Amino acid sequence: xxxxxxxxxxxxxxxxxxxxxxxxxxxxxxxxxxxxxxxxxxxxxxxxxxxxxxxxxxxxxxxxxxxxxxxxxxxxxxxxxxxxxxxxxxxxxxxxxxxxxxxxxxxxxxxxxxxxxxxxxxxxxxxxxxxxxxxxxxxxxxxxxxxxxxxxxxxxxxxxxxxxxxx
Amino acid sequence: xxxxxxxxxxxxxxxxxxxxxxxxxxxxxxxxxxxxxxxxxxxxxxxxxxxxxxxxxxxxxxxxxxxxxxxxxxxxxxxxxxxxxxxxxxxxxxxxxxxxxxxxxxxxxxxxxxxxxxxxxxxxxxxxxxxxxxxxxxxxxxxxxxxxxxxxxxxxxxxxxxxxxxxxxxxxxxxxxxxxxxxxxxxxxxxxxxxxxxxxxxxxxxxxxxxxxxxxxxxxxxxxxxxxxxxxxxxxxxxxxxxxxxxxxxxxxxxxxxxxxxxxxxxxxxxxxxxxxxxxxxxxxxxxxxxxxxxxxxxxxxxxxxxxxxxxxxxxxxxxxxxxxxxxxxxxxxxxxxxxxxxxxxxxxxxxxxxxxxxxxxxxx
Numbered sequence: 376x377x378x379x380x381x382x383x384x385x386x387x388x389x390x391x392x393x394x395x396x397x398x399x400x401x402x403x404x405x406x407x408x409x410x411x412x413x414x415x416x417x418x419x420x421x422x423x424x425x426x427x428x429x430x431x432x433x434x435x436x437x438x439x440x441x442x443x444x445x446x447x448x449x450x451x452x453x454x455x456x457x458x459x460x461x462x463x464x465x466x467x468x469x470x471x472x473x474x475x476x477x478x479x480x481x482x483x484x485x486x487x488x489x490x491x492x493x494x495x496x497x498x499x500x501x502x503x504x505x506x507x508x509x510x511x512x513x514x515x516x517x518x519x520x521x522x523x524x525x526x527x528x529x530x531x532x533x534x535x536x537x538x539x540x541x542x
Numbered sequence: 543x544x545x546x547x548x549x550x551x552x553x554x555x556x557x558x559x560x561x562x563x564x565x566x567x568x569x570x571x572x573x574x575x576x577x578x579x580x581x582x583x584x585x586x587x588x589x590x591x592x593x594x595x596x597x598x599x600x601x602x603x604x605x606x607x608x609x610x611x612x613x614x615x616x617x618x619x620x621x622x623x624x625x626x627x628x629x630x631x632x633x634x635x636x637x638x639x640x641x642x643x644x645x646x647x648x649x650x651x652x653x654x655x656x657x658x659x660x661x662x663x664x665x666x667x668x669x670x671x672x673x674x675x676x677x678x679x680x681x682x683x684x685x686x687x688x689x690x691x692x693x694x695x696x697x698x699x700x701x702x703x704x705x706x707x708x709x710x711x712x713x714x715x716x717x718x719x720x721x722x723x724x725x726x727x728x729x730x731x732x733x734x735x736x737x738x739x740x741x742x743x744x745x746x747x748x749x750x751x752x753x754x755x756x757x758x759x760x761x762x763x764x765x766x767x768x769x770x771x772x773x774x775x776x777x778x779x780x781x782x783x784x785x786x787x788x789x790x791x792x793x794x795x796x797x798x799x800x801x802x803x804x805x806x807x808x809x810x811x812x813x814x815x816x817x818x819x820x821x822x823x824x825x826x827x828x829x830x831x832x833x834x835x836x837x838x839x840x841x842x843x844x845x846x847x848x849x850x851x852x853x854x855x856x857x858x859x860x861x862x863x864x865x866x867x868x869x870x871x872x873x874x875x876x877x878x879x880x881x882x883x884x885x886x887x888x889x890x891x892x893x894x895x896x897x898x899x900x901x902x903x904x905x906x907x
Contacts, residue, residue, distance in 0.1 A: 394608045397875020398571070402551060405882040414875065420752020495554055503551035504575070506600060506609045506874055 378493060380448040385515040386488060386502065387522060388424055391529065392509035395422025399501035399510060403486075406500045411486035424510075426501070427452060427473045427486040438468035443483070450515070453487035456480060488512070546616035549578030556625050557584040562892065565590060565662040567635045567655075567829055570598020571874045572865025572881030573668035574618060579885040580666075581625035589627060590658070592634040592649045594704050598670055600874065602645060603694040605726055606701075635669075637838055638831025643672040644691050648705055655829050656838060659861070664888055667840075667848060667856070667863040668881060671824035671871040681775025682820075686712070686782030690723035690821035697730055712736055712817035716785050718772055719821030720749035722873075725756065727819050728764045738764045739813055743771040743790050743803045771803060773810070775818055784814040824871040828863075845870070853891060854884040862888045 378384065397414045404410040412426035429452045436444045436452060443458035444465050454465075454474075459482035465474040466483070477484045489499040497503070502510035511518050562585050566573045569591035577587050595601050597614035621627040632648055637655035658665060674689035676682050693710055700709040715731040717724050720742035728740045742749055745768045746756050760766050770787040777783060789809030796802035826847040828840070835842045839858035841849040847870060848856055848863040855862050864884035865877040893900050 396873050398878045399875075401575075401875045401879035401882065404879060405886075406552065416752070420749075420754040420756075422752070492552070497551065497554060498548075500551050503548035504878065506547055506571075506613060508545075508610070508613060 378449050378496075383450040383515045384488075384513060385450060385518045386426075386429065386499065386510065386512040387518055388426075389509045389511060389522070389525060390423065391525070392507045393422070393424060394507045394509070395424075396506060397422075398504045398506055399424055402500035402504040406489060406492070409484075411484070412501050424501075425471070425473075428471060429486075429488065434468035434470065435465035435474060438464045440464060444474075447487075447490070449488075449493070451488040451490065451493075452485070453490060454483050454485060456482050459483050546613050546620065547574075549574045549617050549621055550582050550625055552579060553582035556581055559586065559626075560584040562586065562664065563588070563662045564664045564666065564888075565635075565658050566666045566668060567658070568598065568668035568670055568865070568867070569593075569596035569618065569629060569631075570668060570670050570865060570877060571600055572670075572877040572884075573598070573666070574621070574881070575878045576666055576668065576864060576881035576885035576888075577621055577627055578625075579882055580889065581621060581627050583889050585664075585889075587621075587625075587627045588662075589621075589629045590633050590635050590653065591629065591631050592646060594631050594648050595702070596629050596631065599691075602698045603691060603723070603726070605694075605730065608726075611702075635829045636831075637829065638834030641673075641831065643827050644674060644689065645672050645695050647695075647707065648699065659838065659858070663860065664892060665861045666881075666884060666888060667829060667861065667867060668865040668877075669827055669829050669867045670877075671866045672827040673825045673846075674820060675823040675825055676820045677772065677822060679772060679774055681777045681782065684775055684777035684780055684782040686816055687775055687818045687820070690717065690719065690727040690819050691824060693727050693819050694723070694730060709734075710817060712815075714815045715739070715817045715819060716741060716813050716815040717819045717821055718742075718785070719823075720744065720746075720751060720756075721821060721823070722751050722755070723824075724821035725751045725759055727821055729759050729762065731817075731819070732759070732763055736817075739767065739815070740764050741767045741770050741772070741785075741787060741813070743769065744792065744800065745769060748792075748800050767813075769803065770811070771805070776812065782816065782818050784812050785818055786810060786812050824866075826867045826870060828867055853887040854880070855887070855891065859891075 399412050400410045403412045414422050414424045433452045441458045443455045461481040474483045474485045502512040564585045564587045566589045569589045580587050596618040632650040634649045635653045674691050697709045699705050715736045716739045717728040728738050731738045769790045772785050773788045774786040789806045790803035792801035793804040828848050841857040862884045864880040
């Protein structure tokens with residue numbers, strides 16, 4: 376899977392399929408030293424993985440005063456470490472609270488969808504290892520299509536069960 | 543995005559062979575993740591597992607609607623086809639006199655751990671937790687008393703058509719516990735048409751499976767009682783008839799930080815059941831008996847887990863260990879994390895020992 380710069384790539388997390396096991400977090404931490412996707416136990420007991428949404432109109436990119444926060448040609452939002460001054464304007468701007476400050480480099484760090492792995496033609500570690508197939512990464516058109524196909528399946532299943540199983 | 547788990551997510555293909563043989567004992571999430579890294583790094587890896595299929599509890603306990611088995615099996619197949627890994631199934635590696643473990647039903651071959659130690663340059667132990675803890679109560683030896691692991695396992699081998707084993711069927715099933723095994727066993731029991739009662743000694747808020755999962759199976763039809771602890775299995779002629787419970791209340795936090803359940807005097811009640819399923823935790827199952835451990839040089843901790851140093855190396859330098867057999871029953875994530883970590887430590891240690899450079903790259907930080 377070598378990435379075509381003309382095509383945009385996307386990651387989405389299907390919370391309906393996620394089992395909260397934390398394999399994504401483990402693989403991410405292994406690759407990066409610290410995890411950029413973290414599974415949070417919530418008050419209702421569901422475990423929700425949180426990571427960068429890689430917004431197409433990313434507020435962090437707009438807010439960055441030095442141009443360190445950038446979008447690469449596949450659509451991944453990443454930090455160019457050499458330009459970053461560690462001000463965390465990106466964190467203030469981010470609706471999801473994603474960017475963090477690395478105390479050693481004094482720069483912002485966040486998920487870049489495993490840039491190094493993608494350069495090798497591999498997919499991000501989180502989606503590669505997910506046992507539940509909950510993390511979708513690929514060409515945006517394919518991801519959009521698959522997300523809808525899954526919705527269709529669950530709607531059909533609900534109707535089937537209602538009509539034939541009485542639930 | 544793909545149809546299977548990519549255990550070798552960190553490389554496209556195997557590096558040049560190091561001509562070094564590694565045995566991984568246990569093909570669960572820890573063992574397979576470690577195998578992915580070791581194969582990428584150029585080791586020749588043989589994975590041994592007592593089950594007929596790889597995946598460990600992902601394949602043999604976790605319901606297939608949570609993890610489609612094909613994702614695990616196709617992932618393991620990729621390791622074999624692309625990364626020169628051999629997965630040797632139905633083979634139980636052990637040293638010393640064996641104690642009863644669950645899930646040994648389909649073992650065909652016993653391999654002595656000491657033979658493995660002499661045949662391989664490095665060994666990684668990832669044998670998990672295949673013994674269920676059952677509280678010591680009167681009547682637990684009765685027919686009709688089982689464990690969540692045994693219960694789910696028997697249904698799995700029935701569903702995979704691996705052996706002509708009659709799965710456990712009962713009319714009234716009581717499941718005791720508050721974790722994922724309890725929830726999965728209760729839900730499975732419900733699907734078999736049984737009347738199912740789940741009983742937990744703390745409240746739904748403390749249940750390790752979480753409020754959401756317990757509410758979900760309540761909606762499906764499982765009766766849930768919180769704040770009750772079993773005191774006795776009621777039996778007649780050696781067959782379980784029900785469970786006597788003691789009502790509990792929550793006290794100050796115990797050593798785990800959770801509120802300690804305290805009995806309410808006089809608060810006893812009985813639930814009828816012809817099958818009682820204990821989902822009250824699992825213990826580590828190292829491939830070695832405590833009496834043999836010292837001779838082989840693999841130190842065990844008091845709770846049966848394997849002692850490792852800060853690079854996840856056992857007291858036998860060429861043997862590393864990871865996953866639930868080291869840190870106790872957990873989830874897939876911690877097992878994967880531990881497996882990957884141990885594999886990297888093992889690689890770095892071996893490269894240093896043999897005076898070789900660690901090839902830089904994504905996988906060798």
